[in-house]
Amino acid sequence: MAKKAAFLFVSSAQLAQLRPRALDSTTCVALRDPPSLEHSSCSQCFLPGRVPAGSPLVQLVESSRYRLCTLNKGLLTPARGLTQGSQNPEKQNVFHILEVRDKLREIVGASTNWRDHVKAMEERKLLQSFLAKSQEGLPPRRMKDSYIEVLLPLGSQPELREKYLTVQNTVRFGRILEDLDSLGVLVCYMHTRIHSAKMSPLSIVTALVDKIDLCKKNLSPEQDIKFSGHVSWVGKTSMEVKMRMFQLHGNEFCPVLDATFVMVARDSENKGPAFVNPLIPESPEEEELFRQGELNKGRRVAFSSTSLLKMAPSAEERTTIHEMFLSTLDPKTISFRSRILPPNAMWMENSKLKSLEICHPQERNIFNRIFGGFLMRKAYELGWATACNFGGSRPFVVAVDDIMFQKPVEVGSLLFLSSQVCFTQGNYIQVRVHSEVASLQNKEHTTTNVFHFTFMSEKEVPLVCPRTYGESMLYLDGQRHFNSMSVPVNLRKDFLVEP
Ligand SMILES: CCCCCC(=O)SCCNC(=O)CCNC(=O)[C@H](O)C(C)(C)COP(=O)(O)OP(=O)(O)OC[C@H]1O[C@@H](n2cnc3c(N)ncnc32)[C@H](O)[C@@H]1OP(=O)(O)O
Numbered sequence: 001m002a003k004k005a006a007f008l009f010v011s012s013a014q015l016a017q018l019r020p021r022a023l024d025s026t027t028c029v030a031l032r033d034p035p036s037l038e039h040s041s042c043s044q045c046f047l048p049g050r051v052p053a054g055s056p057l058v059q060l061v062e063s064s065r066y067r068l069c070t071l072n073k074g075l076l077t078p079a080r081g082l083t084q085g086s087q088n089p090e091k092q093n094v095f096h097i098l099e100v101r102d103k104l105r106e107i108v109g110a111s112t113n114w115r116d117h118v119k120a121m122e123e124r125k126l127l128q129s130f131l132a133k134s135q136e137g138l139p140p141r142r143m144k145d146s147y148i149e150v151l152l153p154l155g156s157q158p159e160l161r162e163k164y165l166t167v168q169n170t171v172r173f174g175r176i177l178e179d180l181d182s183l184g185v186l187v188c189y190m191h192t193r194i195h196s197a198k199m200s201p202l203s204i205v206t207a208l209v210d211k212i213d214l215c216k217k218n219l220s221p222e223q224d225i226k227f228s229g230h231v232s233w234v235g236k237t238s239m240e241v242k243m244r245m246f247q248l249h250g251n252e253f254c255p256v257l258d259a260t261f262v263m264v265a266r267d268s269e270n271k272g273p274a275f276v277n278p279l280i281p282e283s284p285e286e287e288e289l290f291r292q293g294e295l296n297k298g299r300r301v302a303f304s305s306t307s308l309l310k311m312a313p314s315a316e317e318r319t320t321i322h323e324m325f326l327s328t329l330d331p332k333t334i335s336f337r338s339r340i341l342p343p344n345a346m347w348m349e350n351s352k353l354k355s356l357e358i359c360h361p362q363e364r365n366i367f368n369r370i371f372g373g374f375l376m377r378k379a380y381e382l383g384w385a386t387a388c389n390f391g392g393s394r395p396f397v398v399a400v401d402d403i404m405f406q407k408p409v410e411v412g413s414l415l416f417l418s419s420q421v422c423f424t425q426g427n428y429i430q431v432r433v434h435s436e437v438a439s440l441q442n443k444e445h446t447t448t449n450v451f452h453f454t455f456m457s458e459k460e461v462p463l464v465c466p467r468t469y470g471e472s473m474l475y476l477d478g479q480r481h482f483n484s485m486s487v488p489v490n491l492r493k494d495f496l497v498e499p
Pocket residue numbers: 101104181182185204205206207208234235236237238239262264266273300365366369370371372373404405406407408409
């Protein structure tokens with residue numbers, strides 16, 4: 001049975017003498033002094049309203065590690081001291097998950113009410129003059145300058161759990177995608193921040209989810225999660241961000257996910273490119289990360305220039321497709337028009353699932369376009385359902401790669417998502433989700449994103465069979481994405497990550 005939360009009201013002098021071990025995981029400590037805070041209750045706390053007016057709140061959420069959360073503008077902010085998994089213990093920026101979007105709003109001066117969004121944008125125009133004329137005009141930054149940690153205390157703050165919960169009592173991966181997107185943008189604002197100014201003249205958007213690899217085990221909705229991230233490479237206007245996610249197992253935060261995103265800086269109105277601060281690697285490890293970032297850029301260019309939309313498949317790939325084609329000819333008729341499915345196979349077109357989203361203002365980002373994390377969550381959930389429908393058992397996500405945000409999605413758009421299985425092997429299902437938008441006024445559809453997800457099913461799945469040349473290209477593209485998965489397939493036995 002869960003323990004009831006208890007409160008301890010102490011002065012700051014008494015707090016300093018408190019031993020963490022004297023407190024259990026459900027004890028909240030409220031400071032009596034200084035009495036200047038305007039909040040009378042803490043919305044995140046177990047017992048809202050019980051904290052006396054004028055009391056900054058301090059919550060100790062775990063006994064084994066000394067973690068403090070102080071009340072800051074109605075939100076619990078984890079204070080310094082969360083060092084596990086940290087690369088930069090001497091100087092940390094640690095945020096509570098609920099704080100991240102508010103912090104972003106504060107940095108760009110975004111509206112909290114939709115009715116104020118035009119005014120907020122007008123105000124941002126004034127920041128245009130703070131933009132650098134060249135990259136050389138900006139002070140260089142170190143990787144540790146952008147390093148942040150974000151705590152998602154699913155274990156110690158159970159009221160957060162609902163939003164993250166699947167019916168199988170695991171963590172919704174779609175929600176994690178949203179958090180990663182916000183975290184990535186905040187990391188870039190840390191890298192580009194102007195210490196003398198509260199607001200940033202930059203609009204930072206997600207251009208690409210290069211890779212997300214899930215590297216370990218189940219995500220339990222009953223254990224705290226921690227994210228960390230920092231800028232690992234910069235170009236002129238783009239930044240590569242490396243993020244990691246950890247989950248508490250016993251007393252230790254163990255790595256569960258690695259992600260690489262590319263963010264792009266735009267001017268205050270999000271209309272043209274804007275320069276970002278150079279990055280200076282400080283150690284051999286950082287130099288290696290930076291060099292990797294440079295290689296990643298080259299790899300992305302190479303991958304896109306050999307895209308099957310631009311170039312014919314390789315000789316080996318052509319053979320694969322031809323053999324698949326031959327396996328679908330009916331030996332009785334040997335006619336190109338009568339095609340049959342090989343044993344244990346399904347036509348690719350029959351794997352499709354589609355959905356429609358109306359892009360309401362609630363899903364907007366700080367720049368009044370639709371939040372990239374929301375688009376990823378919706379695409380991921382449809383992709384998961386597609387894999388489930390195809391494989392006939394629960395699929396677990398293994399990798400996400402190459403999600404390109406080609407165009408922003410305007411508030412009020414109709415978002416059409418179309419998902420299909422494009423490649424399978426053993427227990428693995430490669431799903432592609434294509435998203436396009438149309439406005440109510442203009443019926444013309446424009447592609448905004450293509451998403452690639454790799455799932456692992458509980459049992460072996462059927463082969464997916466392309467029927468047309470176009471589907472054959474999707475098959476090969478799926479195979480390329482599957483083969484680019486960085487973690488060896490045989491290590492992936494104990495995954496349990498669901499929508
Ligand atoms: C809560 C807050 C969250 C907020 C975050 C979001 O929700 S954002 C919402 C989701 N995302 C979006 O809506 C973005 C939609 N896409 C776009 O607006 C645009 O495609 C874009 C701004 C990303 C890129 O536009 P352009 O390609 O015209 O820009 P441009 O040619 O000037 O390139 C700018 C820089 O981006 C790099 N770049 C562009 N596309 C890239 C890609 N797929 N992968 C890697 N890098 C890329 C270029 O190399 C260049 O870097 P260098 O200059 O270094 O050489």
